[in-house]
Amino acid sequence: MQPARSTPYADPLELGSFGDPVGVLDPGELARARAEIQSMDPARLLHQDEDGDTILHLLAARGLRHFAQAVAEAFKECGRLEIKEHKGKTPLLVAATANQAELVRDLLALGADANAADHKGQTLLHLAATYGFPNVLMAVVASGVLVNVEARNFEGQTPLHCAVISHNKALQALGVGTLTPERLQEMLACIQTLLHMGADYTSQDIKSSKTVLHLAVQDGNLPLVQFFLQLPGPRQFINMKAHGNTALHMAAALPSPPCQESLVRLLLSRGADPSARNLENEQPAHLLPPGPGGDQVRPPGAPPSL
Numbered sequence: 001m002q003p004a005r006s007t008p009y010a011d012p013l014e015l016g017s018f019g020d021p022v023g024v025l026d027p028g029e030l031a032r033a034r035a036e037i038q039s040m041d042p043a044r045l046l047h048q049d050e051d052g053d054t055i056l057h058l059l060a061a062r063g064l065r066h067f068a069q070a071v072a073e074a075f076k077e078c079g080r081l082e083i084k085e086h087k088g089k090t091p092l093l094v095a096a097t098a099n100q101a102e103l104v105r106d107l108l109a110l111g112a113d114a115n116a117a118d119h120k121g122q123t124l125l126h127l128a129a130t131y132g133f134p135n136v137l138m139a140v141v142a143s144g145v146l147v148n149v150e151a152r153n154f155e156g157q158t159p160l161h162c163a164v165i166s167h168n169k170a171l172q173a174l175g176v177g178t179l180t181p182e183r184l185q186e187m188l189a190c191i192q193t194l195l196h197m198g199a200d201y202t203s204q205d206i207k208s209s210k211t212v213l214h215l216a217v218q219d220g221n222l223p224l225v226q227f228f229l230q231l232p233g234p235r236q237f238i239n240m241k242a243h244g245n246t247a248l249h250m251a252a253a254l255p256s257p258p259c260q261e262s263l264v265r266l267l268l269s270r271g272a273d274p275s276a277r278n279l280e281n282e283q284p285a286h287l288l289p290p291g292p293g294g295d296q297v298r299p300p301g302a303p304p305s306l
Helices: 027-038 055-062 065-077 091-097 101-110 124-131 134-143 159-175 181-196 212-218 222-229 235-239 247-253 260-269 292-297
Strands: none
Touching (some): 027 065, 065 091, 159 181, 159 212, 212 222, 247 260
16 A cells, blocks of 8 residues: 655645536636635645655646636646656646646747647657647647647657557557547547647657657558558558558558558559568568469569568
């Protein structure tokens, strides 16, 4: 059993019984919250517990908007709005991680740094994309705040890369019955929202040079591959290489999943180059599995697998 964390306030400020409606902040409730916060000792207000959490981090996690607004105003006044807890998360990042979209918008309106990153280099866009919270992304859009949609985490990934990786995992979870179709749709909504925000789907991650198409293909995510190939953009996108391999190379090298043939044929129909060679001088056909499965996918005249 984990010991209770010590904090200078209980529950915090014993707010558990207060409701916090979504939408416009109630002036009366906000006035009450401000009065409560102004009566607090400043040292108690700014205290950080052993995990680095302040009262604002805890309120952000719980989505208690009126008190969070009052505390955030006080923190901003003393220059502590970007204070970080032990994982490097500001109150804004905590709110994003907790899917508190309205509070995210409140904090952005107060001037919270939309491009702040935690100890893993994750911005609020990375976090929303990873956890599949389209409402958080839409709150950023609604705020009108300029945000770097091409920011890189310490894995070299943009938020769009993170959204695709999460969609891949969600699709696999859906296949074994551990995820609902609604959650998968939320993951797709994150991808769509990031594209609406201007995310570049031709961006390559820094470590492996993979685009979102490579990421979708390597996990056999046929619906997402179809989605990306329908987007307007440069035709050469389909033949971009990640450490020498095109998406077609990756599809050919898959261990014969049910969708491999569909992936290969789809890529070929959209302009994938079957003559492209990787760093080992292999064409995609060389990577097809031997036997009837590979022969069924191999284009006429293509070389046999090695």
